[in-house]
Amino acid sequence: MTKIIKSVVCPICGCLCDDLEVTVENNEIIKMKNGCAVCEAKMVHGYKSEERILEPHIRKDGKLVPVSMDEAINKAAQILTDSKYPLLFGWTSSASETQHVGVELAEELGSALDNCCSVCHGPSVMATQEIGIPTATLGQIRHRADLIVYWACNPWSSHPRHVERYTAFTDGRFEKSEFKDYVQKLKAKASQKKVAATIRRTQVRYQPSRPQSATVEAPPQTLAKAGRKMIVFDVMKTMTAEVADYFVKVEPNRDYEIFGAMRCLVNDQELDVDSVGGIPVDYLKEIADVMVNAEFGAIFFGLGLTQSIGRFRNVELAIALTRDLNRKTKFVVSPMRGHFNVTGANTVFAWQTGYPFALDFSQGYPQYNPGEFTAIDLLRREDNDATLVISADPGAHFPKSALQNMMKYPLITINPDWNAISRLGDVVFPTQWCGIEQAGTAYRMDSVAISLKKVVEAPKGVPTDEEILRRILEKVRTIKAQKTTKENKEPQKEEAPKKRRLKPQEENVKAEGD
Amino acid sequence: MAEQKLRVTLITGRTIDQGVGKELGKGSDKYFDSVAVCFLDPSDIKKLGLKSGMNVQVTSKYGSVVVKAKKYTHGAIPGMIFMPCGLWANIICSADTDSIGMPTFRGFTVEVEPAPNKPVLTLDELLKQEFGK
Secondary structure, three states, X not given: OEEEEEEEOOOOEOOOOOOEEEXXXXXXXXXXXXXXXXXXXXXXXXXXXXXXXXXXXXXXXXXXEEOOHHHHHHHHHHHHHHOOOOEEEEOOOOOHHHHHHHHHHHHHHOOEEEEHHHHOOHXXXXXXXXXXXXXXXXXXXHHHOOEEEEEOOOHHHHOOOHHXXXXXXXXXXXXXOOHHHHHHXXXXXXXXXXXXXXXHHHOOOOOOOOOOOOOOOOOOHHHHOOOOEEEEEEOOOOHHHHHOOEEEEOOOOOHHHHHHHHHHHHOOOOOOOOEEOOEEHHHHHHHHHHHHHOOEEEEEEOHHHHOOOOOHHHHHHHHHHHHHHOOOOEXXXXXXXXXXXXXXHHHXXXXXXXXXXXXXXXXXXXXXXXXXXXXXXXXXXXXXXXXXXXXXXXXXXXXXXXXXXXXXXXXXXXXXXXXXXXXXXXXXXXXXXXXXXXXXXXXXXXXXXEEEOOOOOOOOOOOOHHHHHHHHHHHHHHHHHHHHHHHHHOHHHHHHHHHHHHHHHHHHHHHHHO | OXXXXXXXXXXXXXXXXXXXXXXXXXXXXXXXXXXXXXXXXHHHHHHHOOOOOOEEEEEEOOEEEEEEEEEOOOOOOOOEEEXXXXXXXXXXXXXXXXXXXXXXXXXXXXXXXXXXOOOOOOHHHHHHHHHOO
C-alpha cells in the first residue's frame, strides 16, 4: 500500500526542513519531494543500505561477531562500571529524549560527558557565554532580512536548503526572493563569456596576462540595490560565494583582524592601513556602509571561524560587530549548527546540568571546563579508560592521535549504520534512525524545538537508542548495587591487606634486631 | 621543470558530494570518491606536474595520507589545498586544541607531492593501518 506523508522533518542538518513529502510503500520510503541531495541520499537510499547494523556485535579475538542484545547490554554495562573514568560522547543525531537519559547515565557513572559541539560550534557557545548573542529565529530572518552575510561557511554544501528556505532565495512577507535576479545574472555572465570567447577566437591574437584572481574584487554596484543582498566572506570561492552578490576573499586565519577593522569602520573610526586580512580598507568601508544601511541584517558564521586560529575569539568579535551594528540598525548573528540536534544536545545538557558541553561528573556534581573535559583533550591526555559513542562518528571526524588513544581502551558504539566508529567498536549496538523510524524532539539551529516524525517501522529487533541507554543504565545500577552489597557483607576483608602490609615492616624490624 | 614538493595551507570543509556520500554509507563508493580527494589550484597542479586523477601524498607534522588530486573549479586558490571532512583529512590534522577542546582542522601548513605509485587506501584499509582494527 502506498501512502504519502506530508510535513516530514529532515533529520540531517541544523536546518530541520519540515516540508518534506515522503512516499512510503510496503514500509519502505520509495521517493520524496522537497528534500536536498543529502536528504534524498539518506531518506530514500542510505537508511536502508547494506551499511545498516541489524544486530549487536562484540569484538572477540579481534573480530566483530553477532551476539544477543542481552549479552551486549551486559558487556557494555560491565565495561562502563569497571572503568574508572569513562567518556560518553556524541548525542547530536539523537532525539532530545535520548540525550536526557545520557545525562542520567553520566551522573550514575561519574563520567565525562561531551557532545559533538566541542568539535564544531563549541567555541561559538563559549563566545556566547562571554558576551551574549543578539539573534533571531530563522522565520524572522526569512521574512525581514534584506542583507545576508555568510562568514566562513558554505551552506550550499553543508546546509543545502538554507539559502532557499531561510535567506536570499525565499519569498518572505516583507522581502522577496532574489532567485530570478540570480538567474538573470547567470545568463548575463554566460553571454559575456560567449562574447569574450568569440572576440578571442576571431580577433585577439595576443592575450595580456590578467591580474591574479586571488585578489579581492571591488564591491559590485548591485550592493546598493533595493531588496535582499548576499555577501560571502570565505578563504576560498565556494558555490555559496558564486550565488552571492559579493564574494570577499579572506586570507586564512585573518578573520579576527577583519572583524576588528569592520568594528572600527562601523563606529566611524579611521584605519591607517591600506588593507586588512588581504582586503583593501576602501572595500571594507563600502561593506560597512552596506551593513549600516541595511534595514535588517543577518550574519551567519560557520566552522571557518571556530576551527582556525582565534577560535572562540573570532566568534566573540563577530558578535561584537553585530552588537555595534545594532546601535545604527537592526542586525542579528547566528551560528550554522551542523548535526540536526546538536543545538538540542546543548539545550538538554544545559537545562539538566547548567552547562552545554564539556561536562564532568567525577565529583558527583556537574563541572564544566572546555579544554579539560572536552573529548579531544580527554583523549589526548589519555584521561578516560573507556568510551561510549552514540549517534556520531568521531572515527571519521577526530584527529588521528585522539582516535589512537581512544582505541587503547574499550569502545562501545550506538549507531544505526557501519560508520567509521562502529567499525572500530568493541561492543556495537544497532539502533533506529531517529526521524525516520523513531519520533522525537530536535532543536533547529535557532533553538526552535521541532517534532521529528516516524515514517516507517524499524527492522525487527532493532531498538531505539533511548531504550538501549535505559537498559545499560539499569544494568549499571544493578552491578553497582551488587558491588556495594558485596563490600558491606565482607568488611573483614578490607582490613586484611593492612595486616599484610605490616608484615614486611615487621620482618624488617626483626631483621634489624637480629 | 615540475617541483618535487609544494608547501601549501590546508583547508578542510564540507562538500555536497561528501554530504551525499556519508548519508549513502561510509563504506560506499560515493563516499570514498568524494572524500579521499584533495582539491588544488590549476597553477599548483601545473607546478607539481600532475595529471588529472593522479594520486598525491599530503604530509603534515602529524601524519601523511595519499589521496586523489582534483582541480578546484570554483575559483583560484593558489597556495592552498582543500580536503573534504573525513578520515583521510583528519589523519594529518593536529589534536592540539589551544585548551578549548577544538582541534586545528584548517589553516596550517602541509606539504603536497605527487605519488603516482602509491595507492589511495579505502576506509577499512586506512582504519586497519592507523588503528589496527
